[in-house]
Amino acid sequence: SQKIEQNSEALNIQEGKTATLTCNYTNYSPAYLQWYRQDPGRGPVFLLLIRENEKEKRKERLKVTFDTTLKQSLFHITASQPADSATYLCALYNNAGNMLTFGGGTRLMVKP
Amino acid sequence: GAGVSQSPRYKVAKRGQDVALRCDPISGHVSLFWYQQALGQGPEFLTYFQNEAQLDKSGLPSDRFFAERPEGSVSTLKIQRTQQEDSAVYLCASSLAQVSYEQYFGPGTRLTVT
Numbered sequence: 001s002q003k004i005e006q007n008s009e010a011l012n013i014q015e016g017k018t019a020t021l022t023c024n025y026t027n028y029s030p031a032y033l034q035w036y037r038q039d040p041g042r043g044p045v046f047l048l049l050i051r052e053n054e055k056e057k058r059k060e061r062l063k064v065t066f067d068t069t070l071k072q073s074l075f076h077i078t079a080s081q082p083a084d085s086a087t088y089l090c091a092l093y094n095n096a097g098n099m100l101t102f103g104g105g106t107r108l109m110v111k112p
Numbered sequence: 113g114a115g116v117s118q119s120p121r122y123k124v125a126k127r128g129q130d131v132a133l134r135c136d137p138i139s140g141h142v143s144l145f146w147y148q149q150a151l152g153q154g155p156e157f158l159t160y161f162q163n164e165a166q167l168d169k170s171g172l173p174s175d176r177f178f179a180e181r182p183e184g185s186v187s188t189l190k191i192q193r194t195q196q197e198d199s200a201v202y203l204c205a206s207s208l209a210q211v212s213y214e215q216y217f218g219p220g221t222r223l224t225v226t
Contacts, residue, residue, distance in 0.1 A: 008152075034214070043116070043203050043217030044155065089154050099145065099168060100215065102154035 002027045004103040006090060012109045013080055021075040021106045023090035028101075030092040033066055033073050038087045038105065047088075048075075080110045114138060116218035118204050124224045125194045133189045133221045137206030144187050145215060146179055147203040155203050161187060162210055194225045 005024045013019050023033070032051045036044035050057045050066045050073070057064045063076040077084050087107045091100040117136045125131050137144050143162055147155035148171075157171040163184040172179070176195075181187040191198055201222050205215040 004154075006154075032213075041219070043205070043219050044215075045217070046214045049213060091154075098143065098162075098210070099157045099160055099171075101157065102147075104152070104154045 002101070004028070004090065004092060004101060006088075006103040006106045008104055008106070010107040010109055012111065015081060015110055015112050017080055019077040019080045019084065019108055019110070021088050021090075021108065023073040023075070023103055025071050025092060025103075028071070028092055032093050033064075034091045034093070034100065035062075035064060035073075035075050036089045036091060036102075038089055044089055077108075080108075082110045082112050084108060085110050116204055116206055116216050118202075118218040118221050120221060121219065122222050122224075124226060127195060127225055128193050130190065130192045131194055131223065133191075133202050133204075133223070135187045135189070135204030135206075135218060137185065137187070137204070138208075138216055139185070141206035141208050141216070142210055143207045143215075144181055145205045145207075146187070146189050147205065148173075149201045149203055149220070151200075158189070158202075191223075194223075196225050199223055199225045 003026045034049045035047045038044040048064045050064050061078045065074045087105040089105040091102045119134045145160050146158040149155045159179045160168040161181040176192045178190045201220040203220045205217045207215045
């Protein structure tokens, strides 16, 4: 069956360090992958999209990699700040249907 | 603001009651999606509209769930005879194009069935 896995344990890091979050998937052939940020009591907010033929994408302090052989995406936040504390969700889109399938999310806590 | 809005933000229903949740998407957005999010989980797809046409309702958990978007803008998700397992946050999202490259989410409606 299709599965998207994100580390369900919270990731605690010190301010200024790089946070790395992982998204693994099985039995998918996604056309692209997205990362969203979700704060408590709010809806997810789109951050980045990476297509199946792209290896890496950057936006300010964010970097996403996409390895379709390993079936894995890594999401990096460099020079992390306490304001980066949130839950980060990965989502896959495939051409079979116009919808996103989300992972369970990883909660990031950046301590000052 | 011009974002996606949802109402009510919170709804408490007694088991067996019917509820209606409203979504106002961003003006001009073609696609509209409903998701259900349980505590500590990611959003799970329920249904999708392209303008007024409901193109995919494969995620609706039972025939007690019904969604409509009659004029291609505002959408309503209706749950009949609510059960405790329906307690969750219901998220609405819209996207500009037919293909959902980027979805804009509303704040959600937290439904609690007692």
